[in-house]
Amino acid sequence: MPQVQIEGVDLELVRKNIRTIRLTVYAPDGRVRAAVPLRMPLESIQQFVVARRAWIRKHQATFAARQPAPQLRYEDNETHYYQGRGYALRLLPAVGRPQVILREEQGQLELHLPPGNTAETRAALLAAWYRARLKEQVPVLLQQWQPVVGAQAAEWGVKQMKTRWGTCNTRARRIWLNLELIKRPPQCLAYVVVHELVHLHERLHNARFWGFMDQFMPDWRQHKAELNQVALTPAMHPDAD
Structure with a gap:
């Protein structure tokens, strides 16, 4: 090039x-x-x-x-984020199948795994848990914001992205959301959902687009600035873009 x-x-x-x-x-x-x-x-x-x-x-x-993304090792007491809050990772032996348990009051994320597991195994288990939590939250946000924006996505999905928090295929009316959003505060996820829905009205980031953002989510700048403070975390197994 x-x-x-x-x-x-x-x-x-x-x-x-x-x-x-x-x-x-x-x-x-x-x-x-x-x-x-x-x-x-x-x-x-x-x-x-x-x-x-x-x-x-x-x-x-x-x-x-931007704050550099931490190099995660998925070790005991390492800090991992969920909805903007840091939790201490706890590695515990699995009684049954591998699972993740969030202990909000204790500020801990428990990974229950069989002995001899690897960092890759722990990363994959936590990523699957993150993905499930995000997929629970997105439909609620779409139900809330689609009537406000006056636009409806035909499809939506979650994937790991290296440079973007979200994308929108305006022709297919398909929205993709970055898995990393589950680590950011809930209002940041809502901002990206609204941002991508607004692209169904206006493809470009022009005055018309930002005018819609001002109309539908007047405090969007605050949430955008919060996202801009951190770099995207490199995934151990990123999805294809």
Whole structure:
């Protein structure tokens, strides 16, 4: 992929069969990618990037300021998060089948597993528990927010994503939510659900889109800022994007 530098901004330049420039800054390292129309002259691309330079630097600074994701080992007393609260992991021998038990009052997440288990086994068990909890909560949020937004998703799903909290296929009316959202406070999950539902009205992140967000969830900026404080946690077995 061609690498170019425009007024101090390093970016990947990709020519595609599109009508307008699509500029993206990626977490966690602030990598910049510009998808541009096939026949657009370099001068026009340079003008566009220069005009958006402050926007690029702002997003790169946001990513640089994020707390790094912890390197999890799934060991006893290691801190793991659920709905914004940290819990101490407890590894206990399984009496029956492997299971996860949340002890809210004690501030503990118990993993009950047979002896000789591995970190990969413990990670998979906890991920399955996280996925089940998220799948319990999403239908409730959709029932609450779809009438408010005035848009209904035809399908939704959960998967591990490396760079996004959620995505929306507007043509299929399909929403995907990042499994990592189950670790963040509940209002952050609600924000992403609303965000993706609003994409069913407006595909782009433009003034119309953010106007809808102001209308449907006036405090969305607070929840977005809270999500931006942390980097996405790398999964041991990420789903395919």
